[in-house]
Amino acid sequence: MRWNDLREEACPVARGLSVVGDRWTMLILRDCFQGIRRFEKMQERLGITRHVLSDRLKKLENAGVLHREQYQQRPPRHEYLLTESGKALYPVIVTLVDWANANVPARAGSSVTLVNRETGIPVTPMLVDTTTGREITHATVGGRYSEPSDAETSAARSPDDGSA
Amino acid sequence: MRWNDLREEACPVARGLSVVGDRWTMLILRDCFQGIRRFEKMQERLGITRHVLSDRLKKLENAGVLHREQYQQRPPRHEYLLTESGKALYPVIVTLVDWANANVPARAGSSVTLVNRETGIPVTPMLVDTTTGREITHATVGGRYSEPSDAETSAARSPDDGSA
DNA sequence: ATACTGCGTTCCCTTTCGGAACCTGTCAAT
DNA sequence: ATTGACAGGTTCCGAAAGGGAACGCAGTAT
Structure with missing residues (x-):
């Protein structure tokens, strides 16, 4: 299977x-979340080669995750901003x-930890089901095929019956 | 920067x-969460080439995400199971x-959606801070450097001051 | 003896990547 | 007018990784 076929998958x-499965893409997005907007700065921080960065930014823009905005003319210069779709990736990163x-x-144990921006208090993330409020774990939540909504007749086949 | 240098990063x-940033790794783990344990089966489902699958499984085992367990002798055969560390990746996948x-x-709109395993009711995940119960968003939660705990003097520099 | 299963490994060729240099416009200084 | 800097790419080359298919190999079934 080729990498580009993935977009066609049902999963x-x-x-x-x-x-976002590319080696660099998540790191680029991390920088975006940290307020980095410019090509030069990203290249410097990431140590990525310029043409790979250029390529990834194009792909992210095409995917609707980033948005290119002109911040000056003559010469035209753009900065890269997260779209709503891009911002929605924050839970994945967290x-x-x-x-x-x-x-x-x-x-050496040094790292970056999650803190509340206002209080500075460390944050411990947990994934919950909005409707029930219960924590989401592999034991309680799984995937199920859902058909294109007009063909609910053949639905309800579960591909997810094993437990690890 | 080379890919293998990433492990040394503070971030x-x-x-x-x-x-888990490799092209195939998350898909392998997805299959693991779906109860797939055997090399042959993974290779068949993923369409990955055999030597890449072999390599990824080794790396995941070295990383402590998967655990190889012998399920027969003569010839020795193993299956791959998620370790606790591996199971902890479930929220990332969700x-x-x-x-x-x-x-x-x-x-065509067909997809796999998240449902409660018992009730079959669709699940809407939300990431919350365990201590406050509030939703985690880019506006409220960010990263902060934390030093190796004995050198708190030079700490509290925030790399995350921009907003996208 | 032969075929099959399960899990790799080896070979070859294509694609991608890392590294560095180069290009394009524009402005500011010399 | 020339030089240099800035910002954002693009081009070129050699190295690495990946895709595809065949092969190996131990044991088991026919």
Whole structure:
């Protein structure tokens, strides 16, 4: 299977990764969340090669995650801003951060932790179901095929019956 | 910067991606969460080439995300199971699924959605701060450097001051 | 003896990536 | 007028990773 075929998959994990599954993409988005907007600055911070950065920014713009905005004319210069779709990725990054801090040891123990911006108090993220308020775990929540809404007749086949 | 240098970074996003940031890794883990344990089955479902799958499984095992368990001798055969560290990745996958379903359109609209395993009722994930119970958003929660705990003197520098 | 299963490994060729240099406009200083 | 800096790419090359398919190999079934 080729990488670009992922976008065609029914599985949302695959579709999501077709946009943000690239080696650099999440790091670019992390910088965006940290207020970095300019090509030069990203390249400097990431240590990514320029043409790869250029390519990723184009793809993210095409995917609707980033938005290019002109901030000067002559010569035309743009900065990259997160769209609503891009901002919606924040929980993905936060859960990843939380997992990494707990499961991937940092050299010398120094790291970046999550804090409340106002109070500075450390934050412990938890994923809950909005409707029930209960925590989401592999034991309680799984995936289910859903057909295109007009063909509910053949639905309700679960691909997710195993437990690890 | 080389990909393998990521593990040395202080940023937990980078450290996390050094483990699960590969093109295929998250898809492998998705299959693990769906109860797939065997090499053959993964290769068949993913359409990944055999040597890449072999390599990724090794790396995931080294990272402590998967655990190889022998299920027969003569010839020795193993299956791959999620460790506790691996299971802890579930929220990352769930938030990614939620984002993809909302932001990456599926072909023909068919997709996989999150449901409560017992009731079958659709689940809407939300990330909250355990201590306050409030939703975590980019506006309210950010990252902060934390030193190795014995050198708190030079701490409290925030790399995250911009807003997108 | 032969075929099959399960899990890799090896080979070859294409794609992607890292690194560095170069290009394009514009402005500011010399 | 020339030089240099700035910002954001693009181009080129050699190295690395990836896709595809075949092969290996231990044991088991026919």
